[in-house]
Amino acid sequence: MLAFMKLSGLLAVGASLASALKVNVPTNPTSGATTQIDWTSTASDPSTFSLFLANITDAFDLKAIIGEFIDTSLGEITVTLPTLVAEGGYVLNAVNAT
Numbered sequence: 001m002l003a004f005m006k007l008s009g010l011l012a013v014g015a016s017l018a019s020a021l022k023v024n025v026p027t028n029p030t031s032g033a034t035t036q037i038d039w040t041s042t043a044s045d046p047s048t049f050s051l052f053l054a055n056i057t058d059a060f061d062l063k064a065i066i067g068e069f070i071d072t073s074l075g076e077i078t079v080t081l082p083t084l085v086a087e088g089g090y091v092l093n094a095v096n097a098t
């Protein structure tokens with residue numbers, strides 16, 4: 001059986017590279033499990049963006065592509081997080097995809 005590790009406290013949200021888009025830290029993110037990610041945006045934000053999960057201490061250590069060309073107007077998505085070890089820290093980065 002898969003061990004679902006709690007990642008609370010290990011997951012942060014990075015500076016958004018997509019204008020005023022503000023991604024909220026997911027509540028109770030769990031490795032390998034379904035997690036809801038929500039964000040707030042303004043009219044000046046791009047219509048689509050991508051979400052990447054990286055190592056918080058090494059931005060080039062990409063752990064997962066959470067989503068690409070996400071419709072900004074949705075406000076939230078439900079994704080299945082990849083299996084991650086519960087150590088160090090992770091950061092969610094929103095990147096302009098338009």
Ligand SMILES: *[C@@H]1O[C@H](CO)[C@@H](O)[C@H](O)[C@H]1NC(C)=O
Nearest residue numbers: 055057058061085087088089
């Ligand atoms: C993140 O990067 C650091 C430094 O390269 C490394 O020591 C650590 O193991 C990495 N964390 C994960 C979860 O891969």
